[in-house]
Amino acid sequence: MHAGDEVLLVVDVQNDFMPGGALAVPRGDEVVPVINRLAARFAHIVLTQDWHPADHSSFAAQHAGRQPFESIALPYGEQVLWPVHCVQGTTGAKLHPDLHAPHAQLVVRKGYHREVDSYSAFMEADRRTPTGLAGYLRDKGVRHVICAGLATDFCVAWSALDARAAGFEVSVIEDACRAIDLNDSLELAWQALAAAGVQRTTSSAL
Numbered sequence: 176m177h178a179g180d181e182v183l184l185v186v187d188v189q190n191d192f193m194p195g196g197a198l199a200v201p202r203g204d205e206v207v208p209v210i211n212r213l214a215a216r217f218a219h220i221v222l223t224q225d226w227h228p229a230d231h232s233s234f235a236a237q238h239a240g241r242q243p244f245e246s247i248a249l250p251y252g253e254q255v256l257w258p259v260h261c262v263q264g265t266t267g268a269k270l271h272p273d274l275h276a277p278h279a280q281l282v283v284r285k286g287y288h289r290e291v292d293s294y295s296a297f298m299e300a301d302r303r304t305p306t307g308l309a310g311y312l313r314d315k316g317v318r319h320v321i322c323a324g325l326a327t328d329f330c331v332a333w334s335a336l337d338a339r340a341a342g343f344e345v346s347v348i349e350d351a352c353r354a355i356d357l358n359d360s361l362e363l364a365w366q367a368l369a370a371a372g373v374q375r376t377t378s379s380a381l
């Protein structure tokens with residue numbers, strides 16, 4: 176069992192990010208059994224849930240003439256536009272039914288401000304509004320944040336980078352994540368993670 180100063184951060188393992196979902200991550204469902212095996216070995220688990228209002232500003236449908244996966248400038252910076260996904264209270268926003276981490280202590284919902292996206296579990300996309308997770312983890316004595324989930328190159332990478340910036344030791348478990356990989360975003364994410372001192376590991380090495 177991993178010690179209490181290590182937390183398994185399970186990012187956005189939700190129906191809409193699964194094959195057939197509104198914003199499907201290729202082979203996203205393959206992370207579920209890997210995460211379930213890991214979860215059994217962690218005393219401390221935090222889950223995240225992308226959790227948008229129906230008119231969220233990251234949805235292409237909110238911008239006339241725009242298509243999903245285009246980028247636009249929003250007041251806080253560049254934003255990729257997405258299909259409508261993970262709307263609050265919908266089946267698509269639910270955690271995958273086979274995810275088994277009943278002892279997880281906290282679910283962080285993110286992206287609930289209409290005007291601001293939040294890939295990161297720690298900081299909204301305006302880069303100024305904290306979610307409160309860093310303070311929670313510090314209060315719990317966590318030193319090491321170990322990341323899994325979807326998608327490697329967006330919500331997992333941003334969460335890992337922000338955990339590093341908040342002073343935690345951070346690892347990303349490669350085989351417990353899957354990527355969207357839009358315009359080389361996966362390779363760029365791994366480069367940014369390496370540059371920030373995030374460890375790239377596998378579930379078998381943990």
Ligand SMILES: [Zn+2]
Nearest residue numbers: 225227261286
């Ligand atoms: Zn989202």
